[in-house]
Amino acid sequence: MTNFCPNCGAAIDPNKNTCEYCGTVINQPHQSQPTPPPINPQAFGGFAPQGQPQQTPVNSNLPVKSKLVAAILALIFGGIGVHKFYLGQAGKGILYLLFCWTYIPSLVGFIEGIVLLTMSDAAFMQKYRCRLQ
Ligand SMILES: [Zn+2]
Known part of the structure; x- marks a missing residue:
């Protein structure tokens, strides 16, 4: 299994815990944070979190004022x-x-x-x- 440097993205020898390109110290996989649980769409009130936020369209019926x-x-x-x-x-x-x-x-x-x-x-x-x- 190959690790990738979070700093420069270079492949790192799994036996080493520092990037040989930029010197960043890499956490070994077993020390990394547990993966967060998948996002529950219900937690967002039924709105799926992915996708563009709904932009309020400019209502062209509104009068133009300065x-x-x-x-x-x-x-x-x-x-x-x-x-x-x-x-x-x-x-x-x-x-x-x-x-x-x-x-x-x-x-x-x-x-x-x-x-x-x-x-x-x-x-x-x-x-x-x-x-x-
Ligand atoms: Zn690096």
């Missing part, structure tokens, strides 16, 4: 909820309009604009159910 446009709207017109209407949250937009006289929506909108700018594209698409160009 994170930058949303952020700019929030920063400039955040007080009247323009960015909320843009992002399809008309209910919240109306709330901003109703309370715009308190200037609180302006503050919240400004903060949301900063959050939108720093948000990752993936988080943006997930949160607002839209896709980027």
Whole structure:
């Protein structure tokens, strides 16, 4: 039985426990770890572990929105909820309009604009159910 060096892959004399090519010390077969039990597909909730993980396809029905446009709207017109209407949250937009006289929506909108700018594209698409160009 021939051993193979785990470091360089060279065949090693079974009577030696060091690789003559790179000097790596080889564990003899009887000292090696026991082979792990075969993977039980049931342990993965019925999903077979092999194969590509299921990629969520980009839903082409989702509206295309720009994170930058949303952020700019929030920063400039955040007080009247323009960015909320843009992002399809008309209910919240109306709330901003109703309370715009308190200037609180302006503050919240400004903060949301900063959050939108720093948000990752993936988080943006997930949160607002839209896709980027
Ligand atoms: Zn080697």
